[in-house]
Amino acid sequence: MDKIQNNIIFRALLKVESAVMIITSILAAGIVFVGVVMRYILQMNFFGQEEVLCVVAMWLYWFGGIYGSYEGSHIKGDMLSSVFKSPRSKKIVELVIQAVSFVVILVFCIWGFEYMAFNLRFNAVTTGLKIPMSLSQMPLLVGFLLMELYTVFNFFRVLLDKDFGKAKEPAEEGGSE
Amino acid sequence: MELGVAFAILLVCIVVGVPVVYSFGAATIWLVLTLGFDASFVFTTVYSKMNSSVLIAIPLFIILGAIMEKGGVGSALVNFVEAFTGRVKGALCAVSSVACAVFGAICGSGAATLSCIGSIMAPKMRERNYPMGVAAAVLACAAPIGMLIPPSSIQILFAWSGNLSVLTCFMATVIPGIILTILIGICGIVMCKKYPDVMVTEKMSRKDWMSNTYRSTVHAIPALFMPIIVLGGIYGGFMTPSEAAGVAIVYSIPVSILIYRGTKMRELGRTFKESAVTTGVIMVMLGTIMVVSRILVMNNVPSMILDALLTVTGNNKYLVLLMINIFMVIIGMLMDDVSGTLLVAPILLPIGMELGVNPYQMAAILGVNLGMGNVTPPTAPFLYLGGRICKVDTKSMMKPMLTIIAFCYVPTLILTTYIPELSLWLPRLIMGSV
Amino acid sequence: GCGNSSGATNADGEQTYELRLATLYPADHEMTIAVQAACDKIEEETGGNVKIQIYPSDQLGDYTSVYEEIMKGTIDLMVSGVLTTYDSNLEIMNIPYLASSYEEAKEYIVNPDSYFFQTVLEHQRNLNIETLGIYLAGAQGVGAAKVIDNLMDPNAAKPYLIRCPSTDGYLWTAEGFGFNSVTINYSELYSSLQTGVCDGWLGGGAYVNYLSFRDVLKYFGDARCSFESIICIMTKDLYDGMPAEYQTIISDTFAESTMSFADQMEGLDEQAMQDMEAMGIEIYRPTEEEYETMREHFRTNVWPKYENTLDTEIFNSLIANGLREAA
Numbered sequence: 049m050d051k052i053q054n055n056i057i058f059r060a061l062l063k064v065e066s067a068v069m070i071i072t073s074i075l076a077a078g079i080v081f082v083g084v085v086m087r088y089i090l091q092m093n094f095f096g097q098e099e100v101l102c103v104v105a106m107w108l109y110w111f112g113g114i115y116g117s118y119e120g121s122h123i124k125g126d127m128l129s130s131v132f133k134s135p136r137s138k139k140i141v142e143l144v145i146q147a148v149s150f151v152v153i154l155v156f157c158i159w160g161f162e163y164m165a166f167n168l169r170f171n172a173v174t175t176g177l178k179i180p181m182s183l184s185q186m187p188l189l190v191g192f193l194l195m196e197l198y199t200v201f202n203f204f205r206v207l208l209d210k211d212f213g214k215a216k217e218p219a220e221e222g223g224s225e
Numbered sequence: 226m227e228l229g230v231a232f233a234i235l236l237v238c239i240v241v242g243v244p245v246v247y248s249f250g251a252a253t254i255w256l257v258l259t260l261g262f263d264a265s266f267v268f269t270t271v272y273s274k275m276n277s278s279v280l281i282a283i284p285l286f287i288i289l290g291a292i293m294e295k296g297g298v299g300s301a302l303v304n305f306v307e308a309f310t311g312r313v314k315g316a317l318c319a320v321s322s323v324a325c326a327v328f329g330a331i332c333g334s335g336a337a338t339l340s341c342i343g344s345i346m347a348p349k350m351r352e353r354n355y356p357m358g359v360a361a362a363v364l365a366c367a368a369p370i371g372m373l374i375p376p377s378s379i380q381i382l383f384a385w386s387g388n389l390s391v392l393t394c395f396m397a398t399v400i401p402g403i404i405l406t407i408l409i410g411i412c413g414i415v416m417c418k419k420y421p422d423v424m425v426t427e428k429m430s431r432k433d434w435m436s437n438t439y440r441s442t443v444h445a446i447p448a449l450f451m452p453i454i455v456l457g458g459i460y461g462g463f464m465t466p467s468e469a470a471g472v473a474i475v476y477s478i479p480v481s482i483l484i485y486r487g488t489k490m491r492e493l494g495r496t497f498k499e500s501a502v503t504t505g506v507i508m509v510m511l512g513t514i515m516v517v518s519r520i521l522v523m524n525n526v527p528s529m530i531l532d533a534l535l536t537v538t539g540n541n542k543y544l545v546l547l548m549i550n551i552f553m554v555i556i557g558m559l560m561d562d563v564s565g566t567l568l569v570a571p572i573l574l575p576i577g578m579e580l581g582v583n584p585y586q587m588a589a590i591l592g593v594n595l596g597m598g599n600v601t602p603p604t605a606p607f608l609y610l611g612g613r614i615c616k617v618d619t620k621s622m623m624k625p626m627l628t629i630i631a632f633c634y635v636p637t638l639i640l641t642t643y644i645p646e647l648s649l650w651l652p653r654l655i656m657g658s659v
Numbered sequence: 660g661c662g663n664s665s666g667a668t669n670a671d672g673e674q675t676y677e678l679r680l681a682t683l684y685p686a687d688h689e690m691t692i693a694v695q696a697a698c699d700k701i702e703e704e705t706g707g708n709v710k711i712q713i714y715p716s717d718q719l720g721d722y723t724s725v726y727e728e729i730m731k732g733t734i735d736l737m738v739s740g741v742l743t744t745y746d747s748n749l750e751i752m753n754i755p756y757l758a759s760s761y762e763e764a765k766e767y768i769v770n771p772d773s774y775f776f777q778t779v780l781e782h783q784r785n786l787n788i789e790t791l792g793i794y795l796a797g798a799q800g801v802g803a804a805k806v807i808d809n810l811m812d813p814n815a816a817k818p819y820l821i822r823c824p825s826t827d828g829y830l831w832t833a834e835g836f837g838f839n840s841v842t843i844n845y846s847e848l849y850s851s852l853q854t855g856v857c858d859g860w861l862g863g864g865a866y867v868n869y870l871s872f873r874d875v876l877k878y879f880g881d882a883r884c885s886f887e888s889i890i891c892i893m894t895k896d897l898y899d900g901m902p903a904e905y906q907t908i909i910s911d912t913f914a915e916s917t918m919s920f921a922d923q924m925e926g927l928d929e930q931a932m933q934d935m936e937a938m939g940i941e942i943y944r945p946t947e948e949e950y951e952t953m954r955e956h957f958r959t960n961v962w963p964k965y966e967n968t969l970d971t972e973i974f975n976s977l978i979a980n981g982l983r984e985a986a
């Protein structure tokens with residue numbers, strides 16, 4: 049796994065994802081701020097602000113979701129962690145989780161392809177600034193594809209980790225945050 | 226039948242620990258396959274639900290909260306609140322509670338409130354021999370107050386899913402939030418009474434007190450300016466909630482870096498990135514939850530639930546409200562507040578409307594209830610986070626946590642549910658009719 | 660359970676359908692009631708073989724997603740606003756001053772034989788959509804939290820901040836009047852009017868203003884800049900696959916329903932203006948002459964802006980006679 053994790057493409061991808069998240073965050077705050085400045089200082093209406101924001105927001109949301117998959121920080125119920133204590137059963141539960149996620153995302157990837165195929169046929173554009181709709185629709189498909197990539201990665205990381213579930217869980221041992 | 230199986234799939238997945246987004250995804254796949262839907266509506270629904278100018282306020286408030294948290298604004302606010310508390314045993318519990326409320330007036334996220342106020346208060350309380358189980362429970366239970374005091378990402382989500390006014394939803398939870406702040410503060414003080422080791426704040430001469438209070442207040446002014454920008458901007462009619470968040474972000478960067486020196490320019494990138502992940506996991510989850518909710522609506526599930534409720538309770542509004550609360554408590558045990566809000570809002574809003582309950586009162590009931598859900602096991606993110614911040618076992622938090630639920634949350638919930646004025650008076654005062 | 664929108668066969672060998680209709684209006688809204696009546700009539704006339712269930716209040720999503728779903732056939736029918744992202748020619752639904760009375764709107768917009776209707780029908784067919792009718796949801800005017808001076812004088816300065824949806828059509832309309840425009844989400848409109856983020860709004864008739872905004876309004880000007888047009892549409896594949904007899908029943912029923920609803924809406928708008936007047940809201944009712952002046956102003960200053968939005972033939976018809984040629 050270390051080999052993959054240290055792979056230049058793998059790391060470059062993470063860098064790109066981080067860059068997208070940072071840039072879109074700054075843009076989102078910036079666009080909203082500029083809207084206020086235009087209204088009160090320049091006495092102008094920021095025409096099509098919502099449309100630009102939509103594109104920015106979609107990339108922000110989905111790349112946040114992708115990175116969440118890589119980190120394993122998606123929101124979960126997590127009720128069995130106190131039931132299964134042995135490293136072996138913890139490992140099995142984790143593998144089941146990753147496998148279920150894999151299947152679900154796979155189906156969504158297929159639906160995502162059909163969705164993009166349908167929308168690309170029409171060259172739809174937004175009503176105000178005539179921004180191609182595909183620009184804000186694309187991140188949905190890209191999102192699921194990359195989330196699938198990290199789910200596979202995490203599955204094997206757990207599978208190959210001989211020490212999985214041992215001597216961790218800092219919360220129970222009073223570790224620090 | 227298909228719906229029953231879908232619910233079972235959902236429950237099993239969530240209990241096993243499959244991320245909520247994929248748990249709902251699995252339920253969607255099952256429903257689409259067995260009910261004979263054409264799956265092409267799924268992405269259309271996900272896209273159109275996410276494409277909302279109301280929702281953009283959420284990432285902005287999350288970014289704002291993160292900058293404030295890292296930027297040392299929290300300790301300025303805590304010192305400010307502390308300067309006004311008297312020499313009572315357990316006073317720091319009250320400080321925690323009030324600080325969560327004050328921080329909540331800037332920040333839209335309960336988790337950010339907890340990690341910020343918690344990491345400042347925990348060392349202080351440990352130093353003065355507070356029982357850390359009680360301290361952690363007070364902090365964890367007070368953090369949802371940050372969501373009841375506007376701005377609040379939960380209320381934005383609720384308003385969005387019910388097509389209600391965000392501003393009015395914000396107002397509806399303020400008084401329940403204040404009641405909760407007071408009750409948790411008192412409850413914390415009472416719980417600390419029986420611990421003899423807890424130290425009281427050193428006695429200060431009147432002059433020292435004056436100068437200390439003065440210093441803390443002046444130091445806190447740039448921070449206190451934030452709620453003025455956010456809430457003043459929104460309710461003064463200058464800005465929409467997302468605009469207020471955007472302006473506050475621009476203001477908070479120099480304040481955090483130059484005045485409070487809590488963060489550096491180059492750390493901002495990481496702050497943005499972490500906020501983006503927090504936002505992303507919420508939004509992606511929102512997508513699949515909305516698809517399931519759409520299928521439920523298509524199959525008339527909300528009206529079936531309403532019919533069942535009305536039959537069981539013999540058309541009694543107050544009994545239905547009680548059942549709704551019990552239902553939400555269960556949801557709150559299983560889920561965190563965001564998933565809970567997304568799941569129950571489309572089902573409960575029409576039911577409430579049918580009964581003649583004002584939707585903004587529903588916002589308050591849901592806010593208090595799902596806020597409590599964050600500390601009720603088994604799914605209790607704030608309980609675990611609070612334990613981690615205070616470095617205590619969650620077991621030692623259980624008894625004080627249950628005490629706070631029994632004496633603070635449940636009374637607030639009952640008041641909010643059965644006294645509409647509690648949630649509607651302020652919106653009426655500020656927004657006119659609701 | 661789930662509907663059979665693709666059509667099943669009953670014991671007598673007849674085709675049966677259980678269809679879903681999505682609308683933005685709440686269940687108790689006048690238009691939903693009218694649509695429900697039309698659906699009941701269709702069910703009755705098809706001997707119970709075509710059942711339509713209505714999902715009110717955008718329960719199945721807002722018009723942007725429902726429109727797309729009609730194209731895909733995952734929702735069967737819709738009564739909502741038109742989506743112009745797939746074909747900008749559908750912007751004709753938002754062109755100001757094509758009509759300035761309900762009488763004209765009925766003849767040139769609602770009437771299924773009109774050039775306007777046929778153009779919409781033809782263009783939506785390319786998107787796998789069959790157009791069944793156009794409901795009028797009100798004569799759009801200006802509702803405001805302060806009194807608007809010289810509303811119908813095209814040359815008067817109007818230093819008011821007016822909210823309009825972010826489409827070219829509304830923006831040009833606001834400009835045509837001489838307003839400063841601002842785009843605000845509809846769900847925040849009430850509080851924006853109240854707190855003063857905007858002074859007024861454009862895009863709703865008297866009835867909508869009365870229902871949703873009467874408590875914050877001080878003024879309503881019956882500018883009739885546009886007749887809010889709500890389309891009633893169905894997935895074309897589904898429609899084409901139906902027996903001809905059902906097609907006729909469905910189309911005729913909605914044509915009749917849209918026509919009679921136009922009369923009803925005119926009454927509702929009028930009643931709303933009287934009710935608002937009684938509440939102390941200033942109602943401005945322009946004269947015929949003022950409507951004509953404004954229409955002329957829009958014809959020369961605003962309509963030419965549609966050159967890049969519309970196909971040449973449609974644009975020429977707009978400039979020549981306001982889309983009023985014989986179909």
Ligand code: NA
Pocket residue numbers: 328329330331332333334370371372373374375376377
């Ligand atoms: Na808050």
Ligand code: NA
Pocket residue numbers: 556557558559560561597598599600601602603604605606
């Ligand atoms: Na919980």
